[in-house]
Amino acid sequence: MTLAVVASRALSGLDAPEVAVEVHLANGLPAFNIVGLPDTEVKESRDRVRAAILTSGFEFPARKITVNLAPADLPKDSGRFDLPIAIGILLASGQVKNDDIAHYEFAGELALSGAVRPVRGALAMACQCHAAGRAFVLPADSAAEAAVVGGAAIYAVASLPQACAFLNGLQPLEPFAGVLGGEWPNYPDLGDVKGQSIARGALEIAAAGGHSLLLMGPPGTGKSMLAARLPGLLPPLSEREALESAAVQSLGSQGFQPGRWRVRPYRSPHHTASAVALVGGGSEPRPGEISLAHHGVLFLDELPEFDRKVLEVLREPLESGVIHISRAARQASFPARFQLVAAMNPCPCGYHGHPAGRCQCSPEQVAKYRGRISGPLLDRIDLQVEVPALTAAELQHSRPGEGSEPVRRRVFEARERQLARQGGLNAALQGEALETHCRGDEHALAVLAKALQQLGLSARAYHRILRVSRTIADLQGVETISRNHVLQAIQLRRVMQGGA
Numbered sequence: 001m002t003l004a005v006v007a008s009r010a011l012s013g014l015d016a017p018e019v020a021v022e023v024h025l026a027n028g029l030p031a032f033n034i035v036g037l038p039d040t041e042v043k044e045s046r047d048r049v050r051a052a053i054l055t056s057g058f059e060f061p062a063r064k065i066t067v068n069l070a071p072a073d074l075p076k077d078s079g080r081f082d083l084p085i086a087i088g089i090l091l092a093s094g095q096v097k098n099d100d101i102a103h104y105e106f107a108g109e110l111a112l113s114g115a116v117r118p119v120r121g122a123l124a125m126a127c128q129c130h131a132a133g134r135a136f137v138l139p140a141d142s143a144a145e146a147a148v149v150g151g152a153a154i155y156a157v158a159s160l161p162q163a164c165a166f167l168n169g170l171q172p173l174e175p176f177a178g179v180l181g182g183e184w185p186n187y188p189d190l191g192d193v194k195g196q197s198i199a200r201g202a203l204e205i206a207a208a209g210g211h212s213l214l215l216m217g218p219p220g221t222g223k224s225m226l227a228a229r230l231p232g233l234l235p236p237l238s239e240r241e242a243l244e245s246a247a248v249q250s251l252g253s254q255g256f257q258p259g260r261w262r263v264r265p266y267r268s269p270h271h272t273a274s275a276v277a278l279v280g281g282g283s284e285p286r287p288g289e290i291s292l293a294h295h296g297v298l299f300l301d302e303l304p305e306f307d308r309k310v311l312e313v314l315r316e317p318l319e320s321g322v323i324h325i326s327r328a329a330r331q332a333s334f335p336a337r338f339q340l341v342a343a344m345n346p347c348p349c350g351y352h353g354h355p356a357g358r359c360q361c362s363p364e365q366v367a368k369y370r371g372r373i374s375g376p377l378l379d380r381i382d383l384q385v386e387v388p389a390l391t392a393a394e395l396q397h398s399r400p401g402e403g404s405e406p407v408r409r410r411v412f413e414a415r416e417r418q419l420a421r422q423g424g425l426n427a428a429l430q431g432e433a434l435e436t437h438c439r440g441d442e443h444a445l446a447v448l449a450k451a452l453q454q455l456g457l458s459a460r461a462y463h464r465i466l467r468v469s470r471t472i473a474d475l476q477g478v479e480t481i482s483r484n485h486v487l488q489a490i491q492l493r494r495v496m497q498g499g500a
Helices: 045-055 079-092 122-131 140-146 160-167 197-209 223-229 239-250 275-279 308-312 315-320 363-370 375-379 392-397 404-422 431-437 442-454 459-475 483-491
Strands: 003-009 018-026 031-035 064-070 104-106 135-139 154-157 213-216 297-300 322-326 331-335 339-344 383-386
Touching: 003 079, 003 122, 018 079, 031 045, 045 079, 064 079, 079 104, 079 160, 122 135, 122 140, 122 239, 135 140, 140 154, 154 160, 197 213, 197 223, 197 383, 197 404, 197 459, 213 223, 223 297, 223 339, 239 331, 275 308, 315 322, 315 375, 375 459, 404 431, 404 459, 431 459, 442 459, 442 483, 459 483
Parallel strands: 003 104, 031 064, 104 135, 135 154, 213 339, 213 383, 297 339
Antiparallel strands: 003 018, 018 064, 322 331
């Protein structure tokens, strides 16, 4: 045999298109060429593959070797093609014999010693491989991630000789059976936060309805503490949500950790993060922080310190739950259904409105500072609450606040009502579903109409108040939205509109 074809996978966003690794051996001067739109990492596989084959005890053919990665118009990146290229060379030279090679797919980077190193995107590739009805042979360190796909036939190999022995029938391998999940994370307890009853209530509403939340107050008032306790109030991910979240995380630089199966991601990027780091991108598009927080929480501390252009890119995914990345040669879409929690100081020095009167900022400086966050972005944040400074008496004599456990129970019950009624959370209600499930009594409608006129609310803000009102009613176990629910929802989004 002078021609061998081995199946593998590339990565394109969340998709993992099939790549046929075609290896041909011809007479002539020894040469090793790789074609099919390979990038630098793939081209360098020539040296890795040659060394791995030799150190593994096989013969490297002294012939003209041509490797074609088809389809030719699909860019190929990373070292994941090392293993299939090596297998193809050994098949074409007769050193590996397997009549069922078409039933397998391969991915893995080779070390010069012949060891197989882990690859990025193992979960996304395993999903597509399973859908194609093939078994997946990949590095042992990536097998646990790939085994998340239920029913997939995963074979873990630690080296090229082991993979060849398996294909030659000399060393049978059992399909890898991964262990998902571990101990539930020990989240910080909400009872650690003293006082701040309004902010605590807003956090509970945000958790129950999936609403975005902005916390504003002086340094040291508990904004970051509150945000860190939100994941502990949320239910575990469903099987579908967990698989979506894991697939996105598998494309990140850190990969997916099987021990965090069904645990909601919590991302907290620094305010110096670039737009590409936040939303994703690059010449080979990869997911950013908003996609890595899919079905979880994205916490942006010191919100005005982020570059305004960086913040503006949040507007689309906050509405649609998807981010579309377009580059000259590549386009990709990543899911981004995250729950935004942001924190900020009220002014540049941070002490505007502090009882001690420490703030020296002029009204113009305060307005300019808050103006770093655009009106359209603020309009998309459902809850905007003040987190005031506590007095010495409150710090010393306040009773411990309500812990996470009772709040979590109320959140779970409210979410169950939403799922039973409309099949999703209130924050995602749109169009006809919003009109159907967010009905208020005549007094509630009158308050809404008056607020729309006097506060100059946009249609978006009007609908977001309706959604928050619906969540407040769900937490109370009430079917119809009342006047008090609407008033509370309005009051919980007025901080940046002069209500602080």
